[in-house]
Amino acid sequence: MRMCAGKLTQRLKMEEEISSSATPSPERRLRPRQQRGVEMSDTSSTSSPVRRGAVRGRGRGRPAGRRGARGGRGGGRGQRGGHIGDVAAAALQDRQRNLRARIEEMSDTSRKELLMKTGDKHPSLLLDLIDQEAPQGGFHPVPGGESPSWCSCLMCRDMPTQIERICCGRPPNQCQSQLPDFQLLILDELVLTIAQIYRQDVLALPQDEDYNKGKRYAAYRQFILWHHGRLGVGVRRIIPSCCTWAIRDKYPNQYGQYIGFIPSRLG
Template sequence: MADIICQAINFDPSLMMHVMQPAARQPGGYHPQPGDAVPNWCICGRCREMPTQSERRCCGKAKCLSLYPDFDLLILHERVLALARIFRRDLLVFEDDVDLMRANRHQAYRQFTLWSYGRLGAGDRRVIPSCCVWRIRDMFPDPFGQYKGYIRSRLG
């Protein structure tokens, strides 16, 4: 089979782009949809079920924090995220992620943390409310629905 693929690519090099892309990018993994039942621990009405107990956290607002205009501007706006990634790359000498959706998603998590809690020190991590996590994930989804979720600090 490998020989056939190599022959096909030698015949038409543009086929390499099709070989490198996943076939059908269908969501999989853990990704509850917006219309699913609201969990009983949710106050704002926009949370979705989370895989672990520590991630089952709501913003606690009557009008969901993920619907604030500032959330759209500071956390979801792609130009703001691009600028923040450039700043992070230049200041901390981090390489950009080649997957733009994942890069935006992870930067949006960092932006939310900065917006909500201010600058945190090394090893200080906070759980992002479910409603905000899913708003970010809906905007910048993983094509296979594979998310790491909250990871506790190794320092604490």
């Protein structure tokens, strides 16, 4: 009996040791989870462990402060040189200076050849320049005179009809005809030439034979488009006196004959 009891006791001890070795301890059960969490969440280029979903940025892949780094549109525009009209006016002055410098560098023979080529291409322009010293007829008041009573910008001149006697409404020394945008969009030869080519191409019109007349009418259309936008059929607007005479001074008629404003028949 004693031997049987001893064997039973030894067997029970052996079963307890086997069961204890097969069941992992709480510490051993936690280690694989901790290691697995580090391996699955470490997706960055750094070696520090980061848990998945622990950090949520404002945008995926966007660095902090990106919106502030772009800055506003207006700030960059001012840094590039100010108002676009002033930049364009400076460019026009540079172009005129370069043209004068190139003409000064030419010989007398080259200048004569240039005049002959200009006369062949634009005879009306050359004739207007040759006859510019002749007395003007018609109605073309010279600039620098006394402005009418209905003028506020001090740049207007008298007009032949009452309906045309309007001013731009701006204060003195701020006349609309003196703005850099006006000098570029309304009076510049290259801008008017592009407008003429576009109009002739769309409407299938012939080229203007009278250089000054073509540029003058193109400047009228440019002003209406710039100041009023696209008008409907039969809708007409009066150009202020100051702007009208600025256009006519740049592209005058040899005899001072101008049609003036014609009201629409549609009312």
